[in-house]
Amino acid sequence: VRSAIEIAAAINAGASAAEELERSMAAVAARNGELNVFLHVDADGARRRAAAVDEKVSRGEYAGALAGVPIALKDNLCTEGVPTTCSSKILEGWRPPYSATVVDRLVAAGAVPVGKTNLDEFAMGSSTENSAFGPTRNPLDPARVPGGSSGGSAAAVAAGMTPVALGSDTGGSIRQPAALCGLVGVKPTYGLVSRYGLVAFASSLDQIGPFANSVSDAALVLEVIAGHDPRDTTSLPEAAPSLLAHVDDGVAGKRVALVRELLDGSDDDVTASVLRAADVLREAGAEVVERSIPELKLGLSAYYLIAPAEASSNLARYDGVRYGLRVDGDDVTAMNEATRTAGFGTEVKRRIMLGTYALSAGYYDAYYGQALKVRAQMIAAFARAYAEVDFLLGATTPSVAFAFGTKTKDPMAMYLNDVFTIPTNLSGEAAITVPFGTGEAGLPVGVQLLGPGRSEARLLAAARVLERAEDRS
């Protein structure tokens, strides 16, 4: 499989973007029926854009850092004129009149969006089993889940349909499926990437980030989509950082903390991979220490109050009045209820109810208010850790990809899948997962590196050290 960097270089040198796109679409056609990766393939739009890239190159112009690179977009990113469903019946058939900032930036850099990928409905889930349009299968073992909620985007890259993809990460929704599909996945610092056009799940936690087969490809895509956006008040004020140029900076002289709470409860294979990663970093010149950050244990509980609370408000607009599904009722209230009853799936309803309750008069202080305090404690705990070390090391998920149906009956078992990824969303900081070693049934294990805000370049460089060690082994 060629990397995005190689593809863009070849196309800028005169290779055909149209042919590259046809190869990608052939790969989609070959396995999409089996894996259910793409909800919508925008063949016409993609061909038009590939042709535009080819024309630009033929005129002797530079066609961009992602010239002709096919890319898959999670279906909660708005794409002008192209269906955007969030894998929900309530948005079925809706075509946004505008594109997300990240989509505009990708296209401006020459990328060719192939289509929209499956997800857990409104990004709520960890297996893509909560999609209203059927689950996505893990290309490495179709009897297992690809993870979630960005399972479709992870599967698109893992199945070789596109070299890179975008997902969104609210509690681990990029890192967990990347780990389960053997990919690099980045949860950027909150505000590094504009959220404009990302259909909100939990606004204070959501971030868009890349999936890639390599650290360098992830760095390239992140560089293209990052940087201040005047349409997103919460986006960081500065332009995109230089990332690709620093991936080979190594870890010499860096201090790394292996964090007990980011390993607790992991399968033995997973733990072994993380310990081996610590050795590799040490050999590469990093100082590795062991630390405990007890506050991380509180993350899951706080997250499952804050995220549903915000979601209960963000998802109120799906009321049947303006767009998407409408189920008639005797009056407007009955219409709202019938629409939402028919349009939302079980997990979405569960979280709307949970969040509504957590914000209700008389319960706010005990639930939402308390969760905000925990969040503040977690931010302080991370800050203390980062005063001492450059980054933290742990597992991305407690186990490798699991089989369908094993956790759908027990929401708590499913939620526990995100126990290592959630703290970074609560703190608004950065984290990356990189495939390192294998576990049960030879499936990939993801190792997670966590850093403070704006530490993406450092994290990518550290991940690259692990990646090179894997390539040699």
Added chain:
Amino acid sequence: VSLPNGFEMVVGLEVHTELRTATKLFCGCANRFGAEPNTLVCPVCLGLPGSLPVLNERAVELAMAIGLALHSTIAPSTFHRKNYFYPDMPKDYQISQYDLPINSGGYLDLPDGSRVSIERAHLEEDTGKSTHLGGTGRIHGADRSLIDYNRSGVPLVEIVSGPDMRSADQARGYAAELRGILIATGASDGRMEEGSMRIDANVSVRLAEAPFGTRCEIKNLNSLRSLHRAIDYEAARQVALITSGGTVRQETRHWDEMLAETSTMRVKEEAEDYRYFREPDLVELAPSDQWRDRVAESLGPMPAARRLVLRGLLSGPTGPQIESIDVVVMLDLDAYVLAVHELGGDVTIALARASNEVAASHDRREHLTTSAFAETVLMEQRGELSATQAKKVLGELLTNGGDPAAIARTKGFEQLSDDSLSATVEQFITQHPDEWQRYRDGDEKLAQFFIGLVMKATSGQANGKTVIAELQSRR
């Protein structure tokens, strides 16, 4: 109107004013009244999935201007979401300010000498506008509903007073004075008939010095007259209820202008739980001291100070003149009167014309320059125009603008030559010897008789004062 049986009313007002910004509070759509429905909309003010709000800097300045005019404290503030379902609210939450408003505290001094405290004046977005057709005409029970989202996202400031007012007169005085301040700061056009200023009134009654009674909130009063009538009605209703052994229930009430009564909209038990929480899509709003100072420096004098200036132009203003000054200041027409004064003109005439003719068409005032107004008043003062003619010239100036002398010529308002006027007066004296004799004997009322005849004969072009001078010279 005082209440019976020793009761007094307690009134607090919540005034919503739309801000006169070029664009909406969180997007670049035009903030304009009267456009075709749903033409001033975008993904943000339609609340489309994925859209995000970006705060309008000018709206913040106008909110600060209001706060400065009301002696409020401007502090770092935050935005919250107020969650409830309503079809004309596209996100099904309203972005508003909650525990940390941009302006808190303050007061407003009324012309009657009383002071009303201000609790807060915060920023929020307006909703769209629903029209319910057929059936009951209300949202539940209408045949169908139409929604215009042009108003969705229009910036509002909500100004909450303390429960300090004790009569409908005082409440109306507060609303009128506040309206003058909103116009003076440039924050609002104060047009209640277009809904750019809307008032909710909290009314309760109590026996003097007793603790506050249970209050009822009357929603959406859209004229000063409705406000006054609704408060008087509601206070009387509550007194009647209590004196007949009943108790007031805390509720939201609707004022029906036709029936001249309030009726229950919803009782407190049905009140929504708005589940306020910090708006995660916006950051803290912390205007710098420098920014606040710039806004303060840009503020002109407020109505109270301006009234004093105008009164100072007269030696002992009469009641009608004070009323004229109130109108002139409320509609921000001071510049016209001041222009006349600067040219040494008659302020009394200027006040009369400004508070009547200009006030009646003040929405077209951009056609009328202060110099054209002053020239018209001076022409009237010099007798070159009669009062009737001066009013017609102002009417033309307010419609199309132009030069007063040229308009007077075009309309044939040429000054009657003294000779021709003299001849006309002489003619009527001859025709009415009895009346003339009575006038000569000292019956001054007869002057009006002759003026009337001359005016009729000259189609109102004669100057009344000149006619009197002619009469007196022959006495």
